Amino acid sequence: MSSASSVEADRSYADFPPVEDVRAGFWHVGLAAAATWALAAVVIQMLPDIDDFERTDLLAQIAGGIAALLLVATLAERLFRFTLPSKLREQGAWLVLISVVLAAWELVTAKYTILPRPFFASPQALLEVFTDDYPRLWDSVWHSVLLLAEGYTIGAIVGFIFGAAVGWSKAVGYWAHPVLRLIGPLPATAWLPLAFFAFPSSHSASEFLIALATGFPVTVLTWSGVAGVNKAYYDVARTMGANQRFLITKVAIPAAMPSVFVGLFMGLGSSFSVLVVAEMMGVKSGLGWYLQWAQGWAAYANMYAALLVMALMCTGLITVLFRLRDRLLAWQKGLVQW
């Protein structure tokens, strides 16, 4: 973008009407979604269940409620001239699809049992887990997040400092390199049996394993990030009288940040795995333990519910990290794509 082109852009805007005048038309997809959700509610409520499901009514009410909300939103937008968030509008097709999938799922499980019964849980069975077992489920999520946060924070901080030291100082790199080469190919889970011996509690052992799973990629990518900084950046700062401290904190580390974030993402992914396994094997709390417990009772619905919650939790945490990165690395927008 040059100054000349932005001036031209200003001029060319005059040819277009102001943005406020362009209003989105009637939300047809929204109306369709309202209809399909209503249909799903009818299917759930009217057709007889194969067995006694306690939450069939509630599920039908929820589907019906969504249908009503969509209908009101669609009509109100038309009548009262306000605008629905464009995000919601864009998701219209998904809203339709979800209702269709829900109805189909309902038909093949609760209504006609086309899918074998204990292996595939019906929607209302899942709902029942959420309504009846939520204290235990919620407690598990809380413990998982807590354990993950502790281990991840330790691993990320140690990995970052260590990686920066290895990348910056030739001497540190010289001694650390073979150690990293030795430990590198060993997956964090391989330490499991040993860690539970060596640490006083299974909680601290799990923390160590999560920190290890996080710390290794963060170390390696911070290291390569710092080592890969354009040497001219240092020359520039040095000619202007910068000292070592300035070179590290104001040049090396900001320049390495994109790479550090790659490490943080990789570390987050592998720390999830380690978290779940550690909870299954040692710690008597958290989602991993909940899954193990559900397995003991062959409670499929609880298991699916826990997996769903876990997917939401992981997606949520990854999204948080993405937001953080976008905020910190706003300067490289458009420069590096993901």
Added chain:
Amino acid sequence: MVGNLAEAPVLAGAAIDVRDVSHRFDLDGKFLPVLSRISLQVAPGELVALLGPSGCGKSTLLRLVAGLEPPTVGSVKADGVEITRPDPSRVVMFQDPTLYPWRTVRANVSLGLEARGLLRSQGHRVDEALQLVGLTHFATAYPHQLSGGMAQRVSLARALVNDPKLLLLDEPLGKLDSMTRVSMQKELVSLWQRSGFTALLVTHDVDEALFMANRVVVLSDRPASIVADITIDQPFPRHRGDAGLTDLRREILGLLGLDVDW
């Protein structure tokens, strides 16, 4: 240090004394000679162009003067003091703008003041430098939003904010398109005339040297030695078609071993 850049009174530029400098690179145990017995005196306020074929070692000479590397043999002095390390009074402008992509234009220009802990007391100089290169409106932009010429101008502002006694220009216009290049040559010359710093300009463009410099020092192929030291008396602003310059141009091209009627 003087506060106002835009109407800076004539500052004393630095005097440079390069004496019997030879330099070599150590490439995995093999020595590659780059500079051979170079002696060069630059008076305060001169703009000297170092002209030579690409890869001849002229940028290396500049790095020695900047203090980024010590010479293998010989001495480099600024105002009679041995140069041993980089100093904010001698600023380099590189071929690439080498702006920090994670800093805004203003923060990039502030770099030198920040590195020396002067940002708080002398922050106003940043705005003055930006004004000087005409980029006040882009203070909050990030480097990736700038065109090549603008980025190089930010790099110039970043150098000027340090109030240099010596400006080292390492082919600063080498990567710009020819139109931007010509206009920036003019800007640099008028800036130099107003501010009075000494300047060393590394270039492989004969016309650029003739258009901008008081003196043109022609260097040989690697290992570089001085082939000729030509003083150009033409007043500024110069015109590219000037007959005197055309003769000099032919002479210098001959020195560089290029066919005269080319």
Added chain:
Amino acid sequence: MKRALPWVVPVVILLAWQAASQFGVLRDQIMPAPTAVAEAFWRVLRSGELLRDIEISTWRAFAGFAVGGGIGFALGMLNGLSGLSEKLTDSTLQMVRNIPHLALIPLVILWFGIGEEAKLFLVALGVFFPIYVNTLHGVRSVDRQLLEMARAYGMSERAIFWRVVFPGALPSIFVGLRYGLGIMWLTLIVAETISASSGIGFMAMNAREFMMVDVVVVSILIYALLGKLADSIARLLERTCLAWNPVYADV
């Protein structure tokens, strides 16, 4: 001498470890002495237990890798080449990807019991995602200009795939391959530890039950060795297949 120097630290650690065990600073229940580990290694090697377990684990690892990697590669290629296929499957896959595949262990045990299928399934699932994502990314990042040039020269679609798309995507596919190999071992260790009656993970778990820490350490070392070996093979393949690529030429 210069090359040996970095290994001083590991050797010193090893000696200190031995001394600490010798003088009772480090109890055997926490960390057995290196000599005890070596003895344990010799013991399980002699009994034939080790080789059998290595064989079984290796078979599981590579069978799972072949299945998961094959599907991931095929789907990645398909979604990279066909917009329709990508629209249909990609967002679903991206959603499933967020669940750590190891969380499925209890479910897989219920589905398949603790037979071979359970482990194959887990390894295949774990390997699938990195290979799929990187293949897709590789196909997507093939230089458009190369494609247009190939079309301009009248290459058939088939030739374009084998001469342009596949080689162009190969560096990225190798990234996925190496990442997948890491996941493969990680998964197998856990799967064998939690539910198996043979394999190295089972050996470790069994030893843990009987408090034979030395055997646990041996199994960790074996895993490290196998992991390193797989990674080296992948690197070698990478270097031979990507000799044209300057990034890999001298590394």
